Amino acid sequence: LSELLNDPSLLETRAYVGGQWVEGDKGTFDVTNPARGDVIAQVADLSRAQVADAIDQAYEAQKEWASWTGKERAQVMRKWFDLMMANQNDLGIIMTAEQGKPLTESKGEIGYGASFIEFFGEEAKRSGGELIPGHQRDKRIMVMKQPIGVAASITPWNFPNAMITRKAGPALAAGCAFVARPAKETPLSAIAIAVLAERAGIPAGVFNVVPSSSASETGKEFCENHKVRKLTFTGSTEVGRILLKQAADQVMKCSMELGGNAPFIVFDDADLDAAVEGAIACKFRNNGQTCVCANRLYVQAGVYDAFAEKLRARVAAMKVGDGLEDGVDLGPLINREAIDKVQEHIADAKAKGGEVILGGEEHEMGGNFFGPTIVTGATQEMDFATDETFGPLAPLFKFEDEDDVIRMANDTIFGLASYFYAKDMSRVWKVAEALEYGIVGVNTGIISTEVAPFGGVKQSGLGREGSTHGMDDYQEMKYVCLSV
Ligand code: ADP
Numbered sequence: 001l002s003e004l005l006n007d008p009s010l011l012e013t014r015a016y017v018g019g020q021w022v023e024g025d026k027g028t029f030d031v032t033n034p035a036r037g038d039v040i041a042q043v044a045d046l047s048r049a050q051v052a053d054a055i056d057q058a059y060e061a062q063k064e065w066a067s068w069t070g071k072e073r074a075q076v077m078r079k080w081f082d083l084m085m086a087n088q089n090d091l092g093i094i095m096t097a098e099q100g101k102p103l104t105e106s107k108g109e110i111g112y113g114a115s116f117i118e119f120f121g122e123e124a125k126r127s128g129g130e131l132i133p134g135h136q137r138d139k140r141i142m143v144m145k146q147p148i149g150v151a152a153s154i155t156p157w158n159f160p161n162a163m164i165t166r167k168a169g170p171a172l173a174a175g176c177a178f179v180a181r182p183a184k185e186t187p188l189s190a191i192a193i194a195v196l197a198e199r200a201g202i203p204a205g206v207f208n209v210v211p212s213s214s215a216s217e218t219g220k221e222f223c224e225n226h227k228v229r230k231l232t233f234t235g236s237t238e239v240g241r242i243l244l245k246q247a248a249d250q251v252m253k254c255s256m257e258l259g260g261n262a263p264f265i266v267f268d269d270a271d272l273d274a275a276v277e278g279a280i281a282c283k284f285r286n287n288g289q290t291c292v293c294a295n296r297l298y299v300q301a302g303v304y305d306a307f308a309e310k311l312r313a314r315v316a317a318m319k320v321g322d323g324l325e326d327g328v329d330l331g332p333l334i335n336r337e338a339i340d341k342v343q344e345h346i347a348d349a350k351a352k353g354g355e356v357i358l359g360g361e362e363h364e365m366g367g368n369f370f371g372p373t374i375v376t377g378a379t380q381e382m383d384f385a386t387d388e389t390f391g392p393l394a395p396l397f398k399f400e401d402e403d404d405v406i407r408m409a410n411d412t413i414f415g416l417a418s419y420f421y422a423k424d425m426s427r428v429w430k431v432a433e434a435l436e437y438g439i440v441g442v443n444t445g446i447i448s449t450e451v452a453p454f455g456g457v458k459q460s461g462l463g464r465e466g467s468t469h470g471m472d473d474y475q476e477m478k479y480v481c482l483s484v
Contacts, residue, residue: 001040001097004324005090009195015044015211016194018057019204025050029184029213034100034332034368035322041098043187046212051179051221054208058150058177059227061205066147066175070124073173077121080200084114084193091161091192096323098186099160100331100368101286103323113162115450116169120470124173127471140482145475147175148253149229152222154181154215154243156235157334158289160189166454166465167232167255168193168207174474176230179208181218185334187211215239223247230474233257234291237414237459255463255473257291258456260416261388263409264294264445265431267402268302270421274443276310279394282419282445284318284372287330288392289338291460292417292439292447295388296378298397298405308376308396312358315372315394320363332368333391339370342391348383349375349395359392380408388414402427410436415458419445438464 002008013028014021024044031041046054065073084091092107099106130143151171155163164180171178182190187209194209212218222228223246231247233240234257247254264282266275283294299307323331333339339362346360359373370392378395379385385397399405409418418437422428432440438456441447448454453464463473 001094004093007087007090010087010090010192011041011094011188012191012195013041013043013188014191015046015050016191016198016207016209017050017054018061018208019198022050024211026213031098031185031188033097034334035324037367041188043191043211046210048217048221051181051210051212051218052225054179054210055150055152055221055225055227057205058179058208061203062147062150062175062177065172065177065203065206068175070127073124073175074121076201077117077124077169077172080197080202081114081118081121083196083200084110084117087196091189093324094192095160095186095189096331098188099157100334101323102328102331105286106323109159109162112448112450113159113165116162116165116466119450119466120169120173123170123468123471127174127475138483140484142480142482144478144480146478148474148476149176150179150227151176151230151232151474152179152181152228153232154219154222154235155183157183157185158286158291160186161193163234164190164193170465170470171230171232171474172202172206174471176474177206179210179222179228181210181212181215181222184211184213184215219243220246223249223252226250229253231255232473240461255465256461257463257465258416258459258461259388259414260291260456260460261295261386261412261414262292262417262419263435264297265405265409265420266297266299266303266307267420267422267427268300269423269427270303271423271443272303272307272310275307275421276314278419278421278441278443278445279311280314280445282441283394284315284330284392287333289334289390291388293390294394294419294445295384296397296409297394298399298408300405301398301400304396304398308357308374311394312374315374316358318372320365320369320371330372330392333370335368338391339368342370342373342389342393345382345384345387345389345393346373346375349378352379352382354378354382354395380411386412402431406431406434410434413459414456416456416460417441417447
């Protein structure tokens with residue numbers, strides 16, 4: 001892997017704690033390339049005591065960092081952003097090697113991830129408080145915004161860079177220190193961010209990366225250590241629930257970006273070609289392994305067959321392969337369990353009357369490769385109606401009218417992203433209002449940007465990442481009442 005890099009020093013395998021590069025007390029764990037199955041690195045496996053040490057270092061560094069002016073913090077964050085962009089290609093290669101997504105997508109993620117460092121660095125200068133007219137003649141009321149303190153993150157493997165920067169950007173901008181526990185499948189991207197943090201001049205202890213093979217051990221330390229004042233998690237609703245329960249013991253502030261089960265609705269007045277393109281972007285990006293991927297495609301009866309055929313033709317032309325090769329649209333899935341889940345959903349749909357019109361099988365490349373799949377005749381009784389597939393399976397549900405589809409779309413415990421295609425303006429307003437989701441894409445399948453608030457309702461999470469509101473999750477409000 002290092003031969004492919006312009007700057008091989010980005011391929012670091014040690015942890016970054018208190019400005020030092022450290023080995024793991026528990027030795028190392030393997031990182032595998034999901035496209036080829038070979039071990040590409042052995043990464044420091046930190047013990048719980050070492051995670052506690054990282055929290056101590058962050059705790060010590062945070063006060064000084066918070067005393068910097070917003071502009072000073074902005075300047076080093078800008079430098080950090082510039083370094084990420086200057087190394088976009090190398091960071092992309094490292095990501096594809098450990099995660100599997102096509103290199104163009106990896107580079108896209110580096111740009112997206114870096115944008116949170118840029119955006120929140122700028123916000124650091126602007127995040128002021130408030131003066132409120134007093135409630136009595138002698139009273140003056142001031143509201144200050146202060147950093148919460150040490151923020152700890154647990155992040156998944158599907159976006160090895162951006163899931164960390166989305167949290168570290170606002171945290172550092174607010175004056176918090178940060179301890180990141182990357183997914184064990186994709187620690188190299190996280191450590192590479194730390195290499196660049198050091199080069200950018202982020203002070204020692206302000207940004208730490210603590211890889212470990214045991215997520216639950218690190219999660220417990222984050223929740224039980226009183227020096228951690230904020231837990232920020234992206235992952236499944238199942239693990240989010242565990243962490244929220246653990247964090248309750250010290251009433252810790254939590255941000256949770258959890259699972260989704262995104263509906264993607266195509267009304268009969270939609271531009272069908274645009275809807276097909278949107279569905280491709282939304283369903284098959286990262287091979288369906290994102291929490292905002294369309295999981296249920298509802299298509300109105302009048303355009304159902306036409307949409308199915310157009311989508312089938314378009315998906316059939318997508319190229320499956322090693323993400324480092326040119327022209328590949330779909331990489332491997334992350335591991336065998338991911339393939340098992342897709343296969344279970346397909347088998348369940350077939351048993352309940354669904355028809356596979358494309359794919360449905362492991363790809364001829366073997367390993368973790370799976371053929372992109374379309375199922376028609378999907379119904380609310382099938383497993384994917386309630387459970388996120390997280391893979392390249394597009395089930396097409398047929399619906400008759402607007403009220404019906406809104407009821408079906410909302411019939412889930414999740415509420416992260418939703419999408420629909422329609423032209424009629426009153427329908428656009430009505431449906432956008434009726435969808436019980438934190439995010440609605442109208443006539444678009446791509447909604448992620450650092451300038452908008454990303455987050456879910458219902459069991460999809462708590463808090464928002466991105467936009468000026470994204471700082472709130474890392475700040476406390478302090479009300480000062482002054483009698484004059
Ligand atoms: P995904 O399916 O996206 O990996 P998970 O919720 O299983 O979603 O995992 C998200 C992250 O949470 C991963 O880094 C995983 O290692 C970590 N994790 C899993 N179980 C726990 C736990 N009990 N405590 C803390 N972190 C956990």
